[in-house]
Amino acid sequence: MHNGVVNDPVRQLYSERRYPALSHPVTDISGLAVSARLAGLQGLAMPSACRVLEFGCASGHNLLPLAARYPGSEFTGLDYSDTAIHAARQAASAAGLENIRFEVADLEHWRPSDPCDYLIAHGILSWVPDPVKARVMDLCSQVLTDSGVACISYNTLPGWSLRRDLVPLIRALAGNPVAAALGGSPAAVAAALAGMAGAATPHSQYLKSICNDIARKGPAVLPFDEFAPVSEPLYFAHFATWAADRALHYLGEACFRDDLPEGIDVDAWPQLTKLAEDPLLLQQMLDLLSGRTHRNSLLCREEAPFEERTTTGVVLHFAAGRGAGELPVLAGEPAVVKVFRKVLLELEGDCVPVPDLLERTADRLGGGWEPTRHARELAGWIFQAARLGGLELRSEALHIGGDPDGKPRISALNRHFAANGQPVVDARHVTCHFPAGHSRLLAAMDGSHSARELAARAAKEFPELDFAGWLQHLAGRGILVNEDESAGLFISD
Ligand SMILES: C[S@@+](CC[C@H](N)C(=O)[O-])C[C@H]1O[C@@H](n2cnc3c(N)ncnc32)[C@H](O)[C@@H]1O
Numbered sequence: 001m002h003n004g005v006v007n008d009p010v011r012q013l014y015s016e017r018r019y020p021a022l023s024h025p026v027t028d029i030s031g032l033a034v035s036a037r038l039a040g041l042q043g044l045a046m047p048s049a050c051r052v053l054e055f056g057c058a059s060g061h062n063l064l065p066l067a068a069r070y071p072g073s074e075f076t077g078l079d080y081s082d083t084a085i086h087a088a089r090q091a092a093s094a095a096g097l098e099n100i101r102f103e104v105a106d107l108e109h110w111r112p113s114d115p116c117d118y119l120i121a122h123g124i125l126s127w128v129p130d131p132v133k134a135r136v137m138d139l140c141s142q143v144l145t146d147s148g149v150a151c152i153s154y155n156t157l158p159g160w161s162l163r164r165d166l167v168p169l170i171r172a173l174a175g176n177p178v179a180a181a182l183g184g185s186p187a188a189v190a191a192a193l194a195g196m197a198g199a200a201t202p203h204s205q206y207l208k209s210i211c212n213d214i215a216r217k218g219p220a221v222l223p224f225d226e227f228a229p230v231s232e233p234l235y236f237a238h239f240a241t242w243a244a245d246r247a248l249h250y251l252g253e254a255c256f257r258d259d260l261p262e263g264i265d266v267d268a269w270p271q272l273t274k275l276a277e278d279p280l281l282l283q284q285m286l287d288l289l290s291g292r293t294h295r296n297s298l299l300c301r302e303e304a305p306f307e308e309r310t311t312t313g314v315v316l317h318f319a320a321g322r323g324a325g326e327l328p329v330l331a332g333e334p335a336v337v338k339v340f341r342k343v344l345l346e347l348e349g350d351c352v353p354v355p356d357l358l359e360r361t362a363d364r365l366g367g368g369w370e371p372t373r374h375a376r377e378l379a380g381w382i383f384q385a386a387r388l389g390g391l392e393l394r395s396e397a398l399h400i401g402g403d404p405d406g407k408p409r410i411s412a413l414n415r416h417f418a419a420n421g422q423p424v425v426d427a428r429h430v431t432c433h434f435p436a437g438h439s440r441l442l443a444a445m446d447g448s449h450s451a452r453e454l455a456a457r458a459a460k461e462f463p464e465l466d467f468a469g470w471l472q473h474l475a476g477r478g479i480l481v482n483e484d485e486s487a488g489l490f491i492s493d
Pocket of ligand 1: 010014019022024055056057058059062078079080081084105106107108121122123124127128132224
């Protein structure tokens with residue numbers, strides 16, 4: 001960290017502009033629990049009974065849906081933007097959430113009073129002045145419980161380097177009348193550069209893809225990311241050093257699938273595997289080879305309790321949610337997987353605890369079931385299959401409910417978001433943007449209008465909308481809920 005921001009352009013930015021309302025899937029504590037558990041952390045508090053703290057929570061779109069999903073847990077969001085905190089409090093009150101509070105506070109001076117099981121610092125570290133970076137890391141070591149988990153996001157080097165180098169040039173082009181034909185705004189200039197880059201060389205292709213991505217982020221996001229007053233990517237090694245200096249241990253990435261970033265050639269594995277003895281060096285190599293630009297890293301206390309990796313621990317539930325036909329076939333699968341696969345196919349997308357699945361497999365095999373060997377083989381297979389994406393591992397079962405044919409209802413929180421022109425969030429903590437007019441339809445889904453009435457309204461106002469198809473889509477994503485609002489949410493078993 002270098003010294004020096006005298007005044008505070010970051011605070012100025014957030015007092016002038018509101019960060020977009022977004023729920024980031026990586027901040028879903030269910031996913032954090034799974035990733036931390038897979039990394040071997042023991043004694044983890046379950047999302048259904050825990051304390052969660054978010055630094056820089058903005059208007060609360062990460063925490064609010066979690067508070068609605070886990071009424072038995074306590075959530076606290078901090079931000080120095082009083083307008084953002086006001087919006088967050090309004091949403092909590094509209095949704096009747098009593099397990100969440102929002103505080104106007106400057107992280108640099110805030111003093112923690114209670115420990116937390118999950119700490120979220122998303123969109124902070126790379127984008128705040130150095131003293132606040134240091135403070136975020138210090139606080140992390142102060143507030144985490146013995147088995148607590150912190151999720152900290154930041155942009156990474158060397159992947160981010162060309163973007164960093166492009167920013168001053170794009171700024172200059174956007175502000176220079178000589179270059180007015182390029183569009184005048186950073187997003188327009190980036191789009192123009194993408195057009196000019198062509199595809200003749202590896203460099204031009206790379207430049208084109210980065211410029212297209214910058215253009216795609218557009219004016220809603222760029223002022224808070226590439227063009228933020230502070231936008232400092234980090235080498236993973238620096239992050240890991242800051243963590244180690246505070247007796248914090250790197251667990252892995254918030255989404256465990258990101259532990260192995262895309263784009264690594266399988267032929268590189270034999271050499272990379274040798275680096276596994278020095279996990280931090282391995283991570284640095286992976287960043288270099290993949291060119292990844294962003295991390296959501298998990299930290300815990302150095303003295304936190306650990307055990308060997310396992311995928312059969314009680315916290316894990318399993319859902320062949322995206323269609324059992326998509327279950328991956330792995331090279332060299334152990335024979336027991338054949339039987340296990342049949343068990344999975346019978347789930348038809350249901351979410352079932354992993355130990356139950358093992359029991360069902362054991363029942364099928366009868367005397368042929370060898371508990372230690374088969375459980376270990378299946379654990380390895382589940383882990384690899386989940387990494388490849390054919391199935392999901394969750395800390396609790398996910399039950400998608402809601403009746404698209406009756407009187408469609410979305411949660412009070414999502415109705416509040418929709419009524420205020422903000423995106424809604426689905427049962428997997430994914431932000432869903434719909435056209436502004438469609439949000440009005442969503443806001444009307446309070447269970448008092450039949451699907452037929454809503455369809456008539458949709459046909460009049462939005463003749464282009466396939467309303468029945470849209471309702472099915474909403475149901476499939478767990479946005480529709482039942483009368484008691486429980487379905488579409490996670491039920492703790
Ligand atoms: C990029 S936004 C991220 C919002 C949210 N965490 C997310 O991931 O969507 C950063 C937020 O941190 C807040 N923030 C920045 N520096 C802060 C500080 N020193 N103290 C408190 N909040 C701060 C800003 O007001 C802003 O709402």
